[in-house]
Amino acid sequence: MVAAAAVVFGSIRAMTHRAAAFRRYCAWLVGRRGLGHDAGANVVMSVTGYARRVGAALVVAALAVVAGGCSNGVERNPKQALADAGGKLGEFAGVTTTMRVVGDADRIVAASEAEGDDLEREDVQTLLDSAVTVSVHEGADPDKPEDDEVAMVVTVAGNDDLEMRAKAEELYLRADVQHVLGLIDDAPPPEEIEQGLAVAEQAGLDFARPAYEGQWLHLVGVEQLQSFAEGLGAQQAPLPDSKKANEAAKRVVGELLRDDVTVTYAGADDVGEKVLATVGVRELVEAFITIAEATELPNSPLKPDELRAELDKADVGDAEVQIQAWISDGALRRLSLDLVALARALEPDDPPPSGVGPVELQLDFSEFAGGVEVPPDAVEVDLFKAFGQFMGGAGGGLGGAGAGRGDDSDT
Helix, strand or coil: CHHHHHHHHHHHHCHHHHHHHHHHHHHHHCCCCCCCHHHHHHHHHCHHHHHHHHHHHHHHHHHCCCCCCCCCCCCCCHHHHHHHHHHHHHHCCEEEEEEEEECCHHHHHHHHHHCCCCCCHHHHHHHHCCEEEEEEECCCCCCCHHHCEEEEEEEECCEEEEEEEEECCEEEEEECHHHHHHCCCCCCCHHHHHHHHHHHHHCCCCCHHHHHCCCCEEEECHHHHHHHHHHCCCCCCCCCCHHHHHHHHHHHHHHHCCCCCEEEEEEECCCCEEEEEEEEHHHHHHHHHHHHHHHCCCCCCCCHHHHHHHHHHCCCCCCEEEEEEEEECCEEEEEEEEHHHHHHHHCCCCCCCCCCCCCEEEEEEEECCCCCCCCCCCEEEEHHHHHHHHCHHHHHHCCCHHHHHHHHCCC
C-alpha cells in the first residue's frame, strides 16, 4: 500500500509535468512504441504471472495489516476484530481485490492551481475513474498453479480497457483499443488506422482487426515464444514463493499489531463496521518493503533497496498515519490510506499543496469462488507464429523447426 501510495501521490503531486504520461502509456498499449525481440516476448509471456503476482501482493498487503485470533466483537475489541477479519480473508480459496484512488477532482485541481500548476481536471478525473481488479482462485493443489483461475480488469476513465482471463493454462485477452485511442490527444486518424490494419492483414496478422474491434483473443504458442525468448537471454520473473510471502506477512503483523498500535472503533456504514488503526510511518514503510521483497513484482519502479535507503534518509521520527479498515460478516472488506497524510509525514519539508486531500488509496476485497468464464468466440492467435511474422524475415528462424515446417512443405 505504501509503495503504491508513493507512486500514485507522486503522480498527483507533479501532475502538471506528468499528465501526458498516462496518454503515452495508452499509446504504448496500442503498440505505437516499438519493442525489441526479447522485450516483446517478455510482455506477452508475463501477463498471467504478473496478474497472479499483483493479486498475491494486494492480498498479502491486506493480511500484513491484520492477523488471526478469536473475535470478541468489532465495537468491544476492534483490534482483535481486525485481526480476525484478516485471518478470515486469508482462509478464502479465492479473493477479488480492487485498487483505486479516491479523491475530489475539484479540490486537487484547485490546490494545484494555488501552487502555480496548470493541472487539467480531465486528467485528474481519468485517474479517479480508473481501477485495477484482480481475481485469483487457487486450485486444490498449491503445487499446480495451472489449476488456478485468474481474471484481471483494468478500468480507465470508467471503461474496461483491458481484460485478461486465464483458466486451465489457457490465456484470453481483450482490449478496448478504440476507447484507449480516444484518450490520446495525438491519436492517428481513422484512415491511418485502417491503412495500418490493411498492412497487418497483408502480413498475415489476421487477428489485428478483431483486436482493434475489441474482440476476445485466445493466445496460444506462449511456451514456444517463451523458449525462444529465453534463447535470446530473456527471463521470466518467477512467481512469488507463497511460504516466503506468508512468513513476510507474519513478520509484518508482529510490527503492525504491536501493543503500541492503537485500533479504535469508528462506527458502521454500507460497507461494514469501520475501525481506525494508527501506525508508525516508519513501521508501515518497513512493512511494505518486507512485502515487496516477498512478492517480487516484476519490472516494478518500487525497488525494496531504494525504498529502504529513502526511508533511512527521511526524518519521519515518531510520525504516525491512520489506516481505515472495514469489516463485514467477519471478513476484511476494505482498506484505505490517505496518501496526502502519508506524503506529509514522509516529506515534511516539501509537503503536498494544502487543501488537496484527502486522496486515498483504497483496496476492496471480496471472496472469489472461481468459475472464470472462457470467452466462447475468441479469435485464436498463435503468438509464436505472429511474432515471427511481425519480425519479418526473422520468422523462419524462430525456433527453426517450429516455424519452418509449414514452409518446407511448400518448397
